[in-house]
Amino acid sequence: MTSDAENKMGIEKLIRKELLSFGGYAAAASPETLAGKIGMREQDIIKLDANENPYGPSPRVQKALSKYQQFHIYPDDGQEKLRQLLADYTGMDMKYIVAGGGSNQLIDLLVRLFVAEGDEIINCTPTFGVYSFSTRLVGGKLVEVPRKDDFSLDMKTVKTAINSKTKLIFLANPNNPTGNLTPETEIVELLSTGVPVVVDEAYYEFSGMTVLPLVKTYDNLIVLRTFSKWAGLAGLRVGYGFFPPAIADFMLRIKIPYNVNVAAQVAVNESIKDAAYLMASVQLMVKEREILFQGLKKMKWLQPYPSQANYILCRVSGITATQVHKRLQEKGILVRYFDQPRLQDCIRFSVGKPAHTNALLTALKEIGG
Numbered sequence: 001m002t003s004d005a006e007n008k009m010g011i012e013k014l015i016r017k018e019l020l021s022f023g024g025y026a027a028a029a030s031p032e033t034l035a036g037k038i039g040m041r042e043q044d045i046i047k048l049d050a051n052e053n054p055y056g057p058s059p060r061v062q063k064a065l066s067k068y069q070q071f072h073i074y075p076d077d078g079q080e081k082l083r084q085l086l087a088d089y090t091g092m093d094m095k096y097i098v099a100g101g102g103s104n105q106l107i108d109l110l111v112r113l114f115v116a117e118g119d120e121i122i123n124c125t126p127t128f129g130v131y132s133f134s135t136r137l138v139g140g141k142l143v144e145v146p147r148k149d150d151f152s153l154d155m156k157t158v159k160t161a162i163n164s165k166t167k168l169i170f171l172a173n174p175n176n177p178t179g180n181l182t183p184e185t186e187i188v189e190l191l192s193t194g195v196p197v198v199v200d201e202a203y204y205e206f207s208g209m210t211v212l213p214l215v216k217t218y219d220n221l222i223v224l225r226t227f228s229k230w231a232g233l234a235g236l237r238v239g240y241g242f243f244p245p246a247i248a249d250f251m252l253r254i255k256i257p258y259n260v261n262v263a264a265q266v267a268v269n270e271s272i273k274d275a276a277y278l279m280a281s282v283q284l285m286v287k288e289r290e291i292l293f294q295g296l297k298k299m300k301w302l303q304p305y306p307s308q309a310n311y312i313l314c315r316v317s318g319i320t321a322t323q324v325h326k327r328l329q330e331k332g333i334l335v336r337y338f339d340q341p342r343l344q345d346c347i348r349f350s351v352g353k354p355a356h357t358n359a360l361l362t363a364l365k366e367i368g369g
């Protein structure tokens, strides 16, 4: 006999019970949704909520895509050409490299590869939400080790959290949303525990810091990169990672067939050819980050945290972060608010163009003085 509650449910009573309460990932709002809600034109919305490159992709990408003739053919499942391209670009042998539909997909594959129900991952919070998202989805156990007040790692607690069920340690470097870097010495300390360490370098091009050379030395180090942020390809979904070769093999075996679409592959090819152009836009954003930081610091009710990425986390006082988020949204400015314990009074601003900085600072002055 089924219970009344179960009878009231339709087909969903057949899904995995532990997913009935699964909340999903709180993704950034889309400009078209907001435009409708506040009666503004979509092109007038200032989008500073998802760390995208406001300068867009290389102009070569648009050109190459409009000329491409093979959209009706599946991509190469083994990603041979793409992986060779990434190998040449990064100076690493392609046996280390696997590409994904966004680096988010690689995070998800890593969790599926390592984490069985009841296995543990270590997450140094506050941090990027996809690590916990994918872990929950497979029935893994999240072991959260809060970062210190300055958001640096609590190395001692991380080490004591490790046990025989620990399968992965995730480390975003620079960390999202806090913007700070973990020094190489500490990453080496994590590696010496023997647990696989995933260093997510989504913002490497902005920070300039990488542990990629260590991948050849440590068979428990994985480094993830993406074209979403520096190269302006967030909408095409393409990322890549460096894995110990044996793990790269498994990643290629367990991924969905044809996981990186041909448009993304064309775009990667053109982006790499035009890397100097794209890095110039990265430099503009790095410069703009400092201008935004100084502007925020001048307002007494705001406390920005120094950042090595293309966003700034900012503590607010005298008004709630939800209020600031809402008031900015009414003015057509999208920013990121986190409904999490340590971030209740924080807002994250993506770095935009100079005009975006001006609009944001003006709006903040109107809101909080």
Ligand SMILES: *Cc1c(COP(=O)(O)O)cnc(C)c1O
Pocket (backbone or CB within 6 Å): 051, 101, 102, 103, 104, 105, 128, 172, 176, 200, 202, 225, 226, 227, 228, 229, 234, 237, 238, 239
């Ligand atoms: C934006 C971001 C990514 C990128 O995800 P994609 O799927 O490649 O777009 C990965 N990790 C972190 C920490 C990020 O902030």
